[in-house]
Amino acid sequence: xxxxxxxxxxxxxxxxxxxxxxxxxxxxxxxxxxxxxxxxxxxxxxxxxxxxxxxxxxxxxxxxxxxxxxxxxxxxxxxxxxxxxxxxxxxxxxxxxxxxxxxxxxxxxxxxxxxxxxxxxxxxxxxxxxxxxxxxxxxxxxxxxxxxxxxxxxxxxxxxxxxxxxxxxxxxxxxxxxxxxxxxxxxxxxxxxxxxxxxxxxxxxxxxxxxxxxxxxxxxxxxxxxxxxxxxxxxxxxxxxxxxxxxxxxxxxxxxxxxxxxxxxxxxxxxxxxxxxxxxxxxxxxxxxxxxxxxxxxxxxxxxxxxxxxxxxxxxxxxxxxxxxxxxx
Numbered sequence: 001x002x003x004x005x006x007x008x009x010x011x012x013x014x015x016x017x018x019x020x021x022x023x024x025x026x027x028x029x030x031x032x033x034x035x036x037x038x039x040x041x042x043x044x045x046x047x048x049x050x051x052x053x054x055x056x057x058x059x060x061x062x063x064x065x066x067x068x069x070x071x072x073x074x075x076x077x078x079x080x081x082x083x084x085x086x087x088x089x090x091x092x093x094x095x096x097x098x099x100x101x102x103x104x105x106x107x108x109x110x111x112x113x114x115x116x117x118x119x120x121x122x123x124x125x126x127x128x129x130x131x132x133x134x135x136x137x138x139x140x141x142x143x144x145x146x147x148x149x150x151x152x153x154x155x156x157x158x159x160x161x162x163x164x165x166x167x168x169x170x171x172x173x174x175x176x177x178x179x180x181x182x183x184x185x186x187x188x189x190x191x192x193x194x195x196x197x198x199x200x201x202x203x204x205x206x207x208x209x210x211x212x213x214x215x216x217x218x219x220x221x222x223x224x225x226x227x228x229x230x231x232x233x234x235x236x237x238x239x240x241x242x243x244x245x246x247x248x249x250x251x252x253x254x255x256x257x258x259x260x261x262x263x264x265x266x267x268x269x270x271x272x273x274x275x276x277x278x279x280x281x282x283x284x285x286x287x288x289x290x291x292x293x294x295x296x297x298x299x300x301x302x303x304x305x306x307x308x309x310x311x312x313x314x315x316x317x318x319x320x321x322x323x324x325x326x327x328x329x
Contacts, residue, residue: 005103
């Protein structure tokens with residue numbers, strides 16, 4: 001869904017020069033699915049250090065141009081841990097990190113070691129490079145492993161991950177198996193921060209068809225439905241959450257004359273993926289069903305993030321958000 005690129009600070013420090021940056025203009029961001037990786041964590045500082053050490057280090061005009069460029073590049077940046085601190089050369093350090101936790105590619109001034117995943121900027125401009133190409137998003141089989149493979153970079157890298165499925169049912173394996181696979185990937189194969197905030201948002205509206213059509217519902221029935229869902233969440237979810245890890249759960253309902261809860265998403269602090277069918281896998285193992293997963297454009301992402309995470313949001317709490325601690329080893 002996204003392709004993470006590690007950019008050599010010394011290279012980026014030259015991009016105040018439009019001639020050197022022209023090829024890369026509008027090549028990074030959610031619309032291109034090329035996302036810049038902050039590796040190591042103080043990557044921006046390393047860019048400025050390289051700039052200050054250059055012949056343009058005291059050129060205020062060049063400084064302003066680089067500052068504007070960095071604001072744009074870092075808008076949807078992902079942040080990795082600072083590993084291999086004993087290696088002092090950035091490219092060698094990035095290559096070591098790539099061997100352990102791969103980037104999509106590393107963009108640098110040169111490629112002295114001939115690494116297939118290091119893109120030499122001059123060679124890229126003159127000849128192109130296979131790793132510069134962003135793969136298409138083909139239909140994804142509705143299977144837990146396939147879902148995880150499709151969105152793995154988001155699960156591994158971002159530090160706030162929110163699953164939104166108004167129809168999530170913890171008593172059914174077609175929901176539980178993919179969710180368990182998602183959660184395992186988040187905490188087991190971390191590339192970014194060690195302690196991400198992970199949330200699951202669902203709803204009880206699906207249990208009241210007439211309510212979805214605009215009719216009122218009995219408060220006692222609503223309370224009973226919520227109690228049943230809460231009990232099922234507390235009984236079932238710990239078994240798919242890694243031991244000691246915490247999943248924050250929110251149960252929503254449609255606001256009077258408000259928006260209907262229907263679509264399914266995975267969103268992070270910087271980007272989101274929309275699922276056409278849902279986060280559940282197919283029940284029919286003899287039929288190959290696929291789903292269309294799409295990176296949300298910036299406007300849609302911001303709108304959905306506001307609806308579910310904003311203050312105020314677009315829906316009403318059924319009960320206050322609660323936490324579930326995992327026991328899965």
